[in-house]
Amino acid sequence: MDALCIAGFLGSGKTTILLEAARALTDGGARVAVIENEIGEVGVDGGYVREQGLPVRELFGGCICCTLQVGLVETLRSVRDSYGPDWVVIEPTGLAAPGDILGLVADTIEGLDLVRVLTVVDAERWSMLLEVVEPLITSQLESADVVAVNKADAVDDQQLAAVLAAVRRLSGDALVLPVSAATGAGMPALLRAMS
Amino acid sequence: MIAPSSDPRWERLRKAVALEPVDKVPVCLEGVAWCARVTGMTLEEFLSDATKATKANIDAFRLVGNADCANNPSFASSSLNFLWMTGVKRPGYELGPDEPWQVEESGLMTPEDYDRIIEMGWPAFQAEFLNERIRPGVLDEFLEFLGKGPSVVEQAKAADMPFLSMGIIIQPFEPLCGGRTFTQFILDLYRMPDKVEQAMQVMFPGMNDAAIAGCAALGSPGVWIGGWRSASRMLAQPLWDRFVWPYIKELTLQVDAAGLIPILHFDSDWTRDLPRLLELPAGRCVLSLDSMTDIRKAKEILGDHMCIMGDVPPALLSSGTPDQVREHCTRLIRDIGPTGYILQSGCDIPVDAPLENVKAMADAAEAAAG
Ligand SMILES: Nc1nc2c(ncn2[C@@H]2O[C@H](COP(=O)(O)OP(=O)(O)OP(=O)(O)O)[C@@H](O)[C@H]2O)c(=O)[nH]1
Ligand SMILES: [Mg+2]
Numbered sequence: 001m002d003a004l005c006i007a008g009f010l011g012s013g014k015t016t017i018l019l020e021a022a023r024a025l026t027d028g029g030a031r032v033a034v035i036e037n038e039i040g041e042v043g044v045d046g047g048y049v050r051e052q053g054l055p056v057r058e059l060f061g062g063c064i065c066c067t068l069q070v071g072l073v074e075t076l077r078s079v080r081d082s083y084g085p086d087w088v089v090i091e092p093t094g095l096a097a098p099g100d101i102l103g104l105v106a107d108t109i110e111g112l113d114l115v116r117v118l119t120v121v122d123a124e125r126w127s128m129l130l131e132v133v134e135p136l137i138t139s140q141l142e143s144a145d146v147v148a149v150n151k152a153d154a155v156d157d158q159q160l161a162a163v164l165a166a167v168r169r170l171s172g173d174a175l176v177l178p179v180s181a182a183t184g185a186g187m188p189a190l191l192r193a194m195s
Numbered sequence: 196m197i198a199p200s201s202d203p204r205w206e207r208l209r210k211a212v213a214l215e216p217v218d219k220v221p222v223c224l225e226g227v228a229w230c231a232r233v234t235g236m237t238l239e240e241f242l243s244d245a246t247k248a249t250k251a252n253i254d255a256f257r258l259v260g261n262a263d264c265a266n267n268p269s270f271a272s273s274s275l276n277f278l279w280m281t282g283v284k285r286p287g288y289e290l291g292p293d294e295p296w297q298v299e300e301s302g303l304m305t306p307e308d309y310d311r312i313i314e315m316g317w318p319a320f321q322a323e324f325l326n327e328r329i330r331p332g333v334l335d336e337f338l339e340f341l342g343k344g345p346s347v348v349e350q351a352k353a354a355d356m357p358f359l360s361m362g363i364i365i366q367p368f369e370p371l372c373g374g375r376t377f378t379q380f381i382l383d384l385y386r387m388p389d390k391v392e393q394a395m396q397v398m399f400p401g402m403n404d405a406a407i408a409g410c411a412a413l414g415s416p417g418v419w420i421g422g423w424r425s426a427s428r429m430l431a432q433p434l435w436d437r438f439v440w441p442y443i444k445e446l447t448l449q450v451d452a453a454g455l456i457p458i459l460h461f462d463s464d465w466t467r468d469l470p471r472l473l474e475l476p477a478g479r480c481v482l483s484l485d486s487m488t489d490i491r492k493a494k495e496i497l498g499d500h501m502c503i504m505g506d507v508p509p510a511l512l513s514s515g516t517p518d519q520v521r522e523h524c525t526r527l528i529r530d531i532g533p534t535g536y537i538l539q540s541g542c543d544i545p546v547d548a549p550l551e552n553v554k555a556m557a558d559a560a561e562a563a564a565g
Contacts, residue, residue, distance in 0.1 A: 010378045060297045073514040074547070095377065095429070095463075100487065104510055132381045134431040135467065 001080055002113050003088050003105065004194065007140050008120030009129055010094030013150040015045045016181040017120055017190075018091055022054055024191045030086040033079045035059065035072070037092050045091065055083055072101060076109050097139035118194060119144035119171075123178070124154040126163045141167065144174040146193050153180040196454050197416045204263040204357050208416070212456055212502045214478050214535040219564035220528050221537050222557045223359060223504065225266035226544025228295050230255035233550050238295060239287030245269045245343035246350060253354040258550060261557045264357035266539070267419070269347045271340035272296050276325060276333050278365055278421065279373030280304060295546050303328045304374030306383060309394040317398040324374070344413050359481075360458055361415035364403040364450070366442030367395040368425040377424055384434055392438065399442060407453045417456030417481065420446050426463035428487070440471060447475050456481060458504070462542055463487050469496045477501070485509075486541030494531050503531055506541035507556055512548040517555035524559030533563070 004021065006014045015036075022032045036046040037059040046058040057079055059071040072090070079088055092101065098117045106115055119140050122129065129137055141147060149167055152160055160178055168176050175193050179186035197209035207221040224230075227248070231241035234254040241248050248269045256265055275283045275298055282299040284290050290297070304324070312320045325334045344361060351358050371391065372380040383391050410418045425439040443459075450457040457480045459472070464487040472482065477500050484490050484505035493503055511523055524538060532538070538560050544553060 060295070071513075071545075073510055095424075097428075104508075108510075108514060128382070128385050130431075132385050132431055132434060133429055135427065136429050139428060139464075 001085060001088060001111055003076075003090060003115045005090045005092065005098045005101070005115065005117045006120060007092055007096065007098040007117060007144070008094065008150075009122060009125075009133070009137060009140065012094065012120040012122040012125075013148075013181045014091050014094070014120050015048065017118070017148060017150065017179070017187075018089055019049065019052055019054075020181060020184075020187055021118075021191060021194060022049075022052075022087075022089055024195075025087050025089075026054075028195075031084065032087045032089060033057070033083050033085040035075055035079065035088060035090045037072070037090070037096070055079075055085075072105065073108050076105065076112070080109070080111060095136065097136070097142065099139065099143040102143055116146070116194060117144045119147045119174075121147060121149045121163070121167055122151055123149050123160060123163045124151045126166070130166070138170055141171045141174070144171055146190070147171050147174050147176045148181075148186075148190050149176060149178045150181055152178045152185060153183050196456060202357070207263055208357065208359070208537070211535060211537050212479070212481060214499070214502065216534055220532040220560045221263040222261070222560045223264050223266050223537050223539040224252075224256060224259060224262045224544065224553070225539055225542070226255075226546075226548070226553075227252075227267070227270040228546040229544040229548055229553075232293075232546050233258060233548075233553075237286065237293045238546075239285075239292040242270070242272050242285060242287070242296070245271060245340050245347055249347045249350045253351065253356050256354075256356045259553055259557050261554075261561055264359055265351070266359050267361070267363075268351045268356065268358040269340075269343070271337065273333055273337035273340060274363065276329050277321075277337050278363060278370065280321075280324060280329070280370045281373045282329055298373075300373060300376050302374075302376040302379055304371070306375075306387070308374070309383075309387075309390045312394045313397050317402055321370075341409065344409065348413050348415075358416075359456070360410070360417045360419050361413045362406045362410040363419040363421050363460075364406045364446060365421050366425065366439065366446055367398040367402065368439055368442065369421060369423060371395070372424045377429075380424075381430075384438065388434075388437075395438065395442070399445070403446060403449065407450055407455065410455055411453050415455065417458045418450050419458045419460045419483075420450065422459065422461040422465070423463065426461065426465055426487075427467040428464035432467070435468065440468070444471075444474060447480060451476050451479055458483055460542075461485070461488065464489075466492055469493055472497055473500055475501065481537065483539065484541060490527070491530055498535060502535045502537060504537040504539050507539070508541050509543065509545045509548075512540055512552050512556070513545040515552060517549075517551045520552045520555040521559045521562075524556050525563060528560060528563045 034056045230251040284297040447457040460483045462485045466489045480501045486506040486508040
């Protein structure tokens with residue numbers, strides 16, 4: 001079983017990209033299961049992903065603190081044992097950094113081969129988010145293997161180039177790709193990079 | 196504050212806070228939903244009455260056997276509505292009888308509400324908001340819970356269960372962020388920072404006076420100062436310096452002036468701003484961490500300044516083995532203790548944590564004491 005963690009700030013396009021990625025994996029013959037950790041109006045993403053025909057498990061925090069780590073291990077084990085997926089795709093809340101869960105997941109789940117991290121950046125809100133929640137955005141980029149700079153359709157070329165340059169500076173060795181989950185532009189290249 | 200006592204458990208807690216040597220690192224249990232689950236009480240029953248919640252706390256404390264205190268002896272879901280200005284889905288109502296409650300952050304507060312807060316003042320706005328936008332009667336439920344404070348204290352005393360705090364207080368950032376939702380609130384901080392600040396300055400004076408006075412009257416040793424969404428990990432430094440820290444600092448001083456121990460319950464990662472805590476009074480505060488802040492860094496920076504509490508990872512308590520928990524706690528005691536340290540879970544003990552794992556945490560402190 002391999003795991004793909006799709007991180008990124010609230011509303012950056014994680015679920016939209018997750019569905020594309022899951023569809024591509026399924027089309028390639030893989031069994032895919034999804035884990036959604038939600039805050040806010042809970043159940044929204046889980047319900048939506050389920051409507052798209054994918055098996056979903058939802059994790060809710062009882063508190064407003066980020067409690068993803070708590071139920072994640074049990075949920076991953078249960079998904080592994082009951083469904084036996086080739087890929088499990090995890091969408092943490094937009095307030096989590098993937099680095100917070102990677103070690104835990106890799107150390108405690110037997111039978112997990114690979115954990116890939118895709119971080120989604122919102123090109124449209126990039127400068128606002130950087131000014132206000134810079135440490136959160138930085139922490140989400142730190143452990144990414146691939147970064148999708150999403151909503152490329154909503155900014156002009158000059159803005160996009162500036163966001164790409166800034167994101168590359170903050171993402172270490174990660175591959176940084178512009179996409180629009182809405183129009184599909186750049187999505188094939190992103191999905192190739194993930195597989 | 197904690198008075199000198201012939202009870203070794205109270206004495207350990209007093210010394211831990213005062214940064215004096217202890218015979219054993221004190222162990223504190225914090226895990227409201229866990230107390231119910233481990234004692235076979237449904238979460239619906241647990242939330243139905245403050246004294247039932249206290250009974251579950253006491254029974255869980257006895258099951259563990261060798262912990263030194265409980266953190267909060269009681270709990271009500273209405274306190275979450277009150278603290279965060281959000282809805283809460285409750286077991287037995289919106290959820291099954293034993294499903295953990297869920298905070299529902301759905302943005303019931305609007306940008307126009309900043310003006311209403313400024314015009315009406317916080318208490319009037321809050322009362323109206325709770326009853327009209329969250330749920331009619333929710334404020335009365337919360338007041339009824341508070342009214343049970345004296346019997347909760349009696350119950351804990353009769354059961355010989357020391358506890359640290361009878362209340363939770365907050366700075367304006369938290370309820371505004373909860374009411375607006377994180378995404379909308381940070382947008383507000385970007386687009387209309389002056390308006391948000393004006394509302395905060397109206398809210399803050401007196402915002403927590405009743406809670407602090409109530410805790411003092413009940414003989415509570417300390418008060419929680421909650422920090423969740425206002426964590427250093429979330430906010431850029433200039434915003435944190437402007438919208439978070441001045442309020443936390445002032446609150447801490449208010450609690451200290453009332454003769455109570457400020458228990459800084461900080462969830463998420465506060466590592467960046469640990470040096471700022473040196474501005475708080477020495478030997479009088481507790482910093483309670485949830486395993487996201489670098490606790491070893493906290494010890495390095497604050498070890499001579501304030502007691503540190505935490506931070507056995509919740510995931511380890513729910514999914515690890517007793518041996519893994521014992522090893523982890525032994526390392527914590529070695530690195531963060533034995534002086535100025537209270538061993539506790541990082542935030543709550545998760546609802547599904549096996550009793551053996553929590554016992555392993557308490558046993559580790561005993562074993563380390565020799
Ligand atoms: N213009 C534009 N909008 C997009 C794009 N991708 C997603 N969106 C929109 O952005 C909003 C959020 O998308 P989601 O996929 O739900 O984002 P998310 O990160 O999963 O959101 P949360 O789970 O709430 O944190 C939706 O309204 C999407 O339609 C894109 O490429 N371009
Ligand atoms: Mg989503």
